[in-house]
Amino acid sequence: MVLTFAASGGVGVERKLVAALAVFGLLFAACGGTTPAVQASPTVTATASAKPTATESPDAVMARLYEAAKSEGKVAIYSSMNTDDAKKVFPVFEAKFPGVKVEHTRASGEVLTTKVVTEKKAGQDLFDVVESNLFEVGYIIDQGYTQKYIVASAGDYPAEVKDASGAFIAARLNNDIPGINTTKLPAGVTIKTWKDLCNPALSGKIAVEQGDVVVYSALRKILGDAEAQNVLKCIAANKPSLRSGHTDMANLLAAGEFAATMSSNGHRLAQLKYEENKPITWGQTNPIITDVQGMALANKPPHANAGKLLMEWLTSTEGQKAIQSTGRVPANPKVPPKYPDLNNFAPIFYVSLALRADFDKDQAFWNSTLGVK
Numbered sequence: 001m002v003l004t005f006a007a008s009g010g011v012g013v014e015r016k017l018v019a020a021l022a023v024f025g026l027l028f029a030a031c032g033g034t035t036p037a038v039q040a041s042p043t044v045t046a047t048a049s050a051k052p053t054a055t056e057s058p059d060a061v062m063a064r065l066y067e068a069a070k071s072e073g074k075v076a077i078y079s080s081m082n083t084d085d086a087k088k089v090f091p092v093f094e095a096k097f098p099g100v101k102v103e104h105t106r107a108s109g110e111v112l113t114t115k116v117v118t119e120k121k122a123g124q125d126l127f128d129v130v131e132s133n134l135f136e137v138g139y140i141i142d143q144g145y146t147q148k149y150i151v152a153s154a155g156d157y158p159a160e161v162k163d164a165s166g167a168f169i170a171a172r173l174n175n176d177i178p179g180i181n182t183t184k185l186p187a188g189v190t191i192k193t194w195k196d197l198c199n200p201a202l203s204g205k206i207a208v209e210q211g212d213v214v215v216y217s218a219l220r221k222i223l224g225d226a227e228a229q230n231v232l233k234c235i236a237a238n239k240p241s242l243r244s245g246h247t248d249m250a251n252l253l254a255a256g257e258f259a260a261t262m263s264s265n266g267h268r269l270a271q272l273k274y275e276e277n278k279p280i281t282w283g284q285t286n287p288i289i290t291d292v293q294g295m296a297l298a299n300k301p302p303h304a305n306a307g308k309l310l311m312e313w314l315t316s317t318e319g320q321k322a323i324q325s326t327g328r329v330p331a332n333p334k335v336p337p338k339y340p341d342l343n344n345f346a347p348i349f350y351v352s353l354a355l356r357a358d359f360d361k362d363q364a365f366w367n368s369t370l371g372v373k
Contacts, residue, residue, distance in 0.1 A: 001090045002074075002103040003083055058152040062312050066097050068305035074101040075306035078116065080108035080132040080293070081172075085326040092322045093313050100306050108132050113139055120145050125300040128307030131171065135214070137294035138353045141167055146296040149308060153315045153332070160350035161292050161331045168294040170331040171314040172323050175266030175290050175342055176215050178283035179250060184259035191260055191283040194219060198234035205259040206240040207249050210372045215263045217355045217362045218289045229365065235262060236369050254278040263289070267327040270339035275327075286346035292331070 056064075069075070081089070083106060090102040105127070107115055112132055119126055120143070130140055140146060148166035161170040178191050185191075186201040197206060219228040241258060243249040250268040253261055254276070264282070272278040295314065301307040313319045320335040329337040337343060366372065 001086065001094060002101060003086060004103070004105045056152060058312060058316050061152040062097075062309060062316070065305050065309040065312060066100070069097070069100050069303065069309045072303040072306045073099065074103050075129065075303050075310045076103040076105070076127045077129040077131060077307075077310060078105045078107055078112060078127045079130070080106065080112065080136075082106065085323075085328065088326050089314075089319075089322045092318070093310065096313070096318070097309065100309065102310070109136065112136055116140050116145055117143060125298065125302055127298050128301035128303050129295060129297060129310055131293060131295040134168070134170070134292040134294040134351060134353060135356055135359075137168055137296055138356065141296055145299050147299045149297040149311065151312050151315045153312070153317075156332050156334055157315070158333065158350075160348075160352065168296045169311070169315060170292045171295055171319065172293045173290050173329040173331050174293065175288055175329060176212070176218075176263040177266050177269070177285060177288060177342075179253050179261040179264035179269050180281045180283060181253050181256055181259050181279055182281055183279045184256050186259065189259075193283070193285060194223075194231050194262070195234075196283070197260065197262060198231065198238065200238070202259060203238045206235065206238050206262060207243050207253065207258045207260075208235070208240040208262045208370060209246055209249055209264075210242045210244055210370070212263050213359065213363045213366045214291070214351055214355065215289060216366050217358065218349060218351055220358075220362065221355070222287065222289075222349060229369075232366070232369050236371070240370070242370065242372060250280075254280055266342045267329065267337075267339070270342055271327050274339060282342075284345040287349040288343055288346050289351065290329075290343070290348050291351050 081104070086104050086106070090104060093102060094100065112130075113136055116127070116130065130137060130146065146167065150166035151169060154162060154169060157169060161173070162168065178194070178197065180191055184205065186205070189199055189201050190196060216228065216232055219231065222228070223231065240262065243252070246265045247268055249261055250264050250272060252258065253264070254272045266282060269280050269282050273280040295311060297307055297311060314323070315332070317332070317335065320330040320332045323330050324335055324338050327338050329343060
């Protein structure tokens, strides 16, 4: 496996949602392009591609693709997957398919969207698969830089984590849940809902990842506009510490820098609790806000068969178990997460492309309310 980096943001940059997209729009316009209107539903502009026949099993499809991929020798994936996770996942693929190496370039947010568009505008077709936050992948799909491909295992996946026509599918998910340091939480305070973060006893004891606009976007759909606005305002009244990077914020939570976070990556909280024995738990919100990490095939993949093979494998049972081993939540509900108590306490609210429609408005309210510069 070859690992390269397109960003210097470290593991904490993994989910810089569409603050990236807003900035990117300015960059793209400066280069002579125009930013397309935001789509309110999964896009269908991806170029069409052949899909497995209905009679082929996932194993049969992978066997066929592997024979063709051997001569290609590698697969290039641009992904927000961090290096620790990549070192657990991609070597399993390489062991199963000898001779096909994974070239993993880690990038997310503005770095990912800018990298893809810059390369494509220059006529460079360097990646086979792109995988990151659904908002970012959706933006890349909108530019026409991907094609549709339906994996053989698609039927095992809920509608919320895939496009029916094959524009994208998720291999992994990310739960956005309040993090809690059990030794720092004031006596008598419980956090089971987002409104519980409004408790005056938590004043000065909360941290917020300043790029988590999507959490507010989700809350608007869950609670309604008025209540979501009130919740964010009262959290702001508790003078939260604004942080950049979910991993760094979770580590500081474990170290006792604050008592709670508005939203943390669930898998990291579970790692701190179960693997590092830190005084960590999480608020069991209802529903569980869950980010979809979309994956799509490039429109002109330099290693087309290897690209399809990687997508087939990541969505296969074996690939999902490899993702499970990292502590991340597999997108296939038939493969439970390594830590089942991450998502077994309430229904899932999947972040969808539809939330992009109001992103600019949500970001403006988020920034002004919390004082994000």
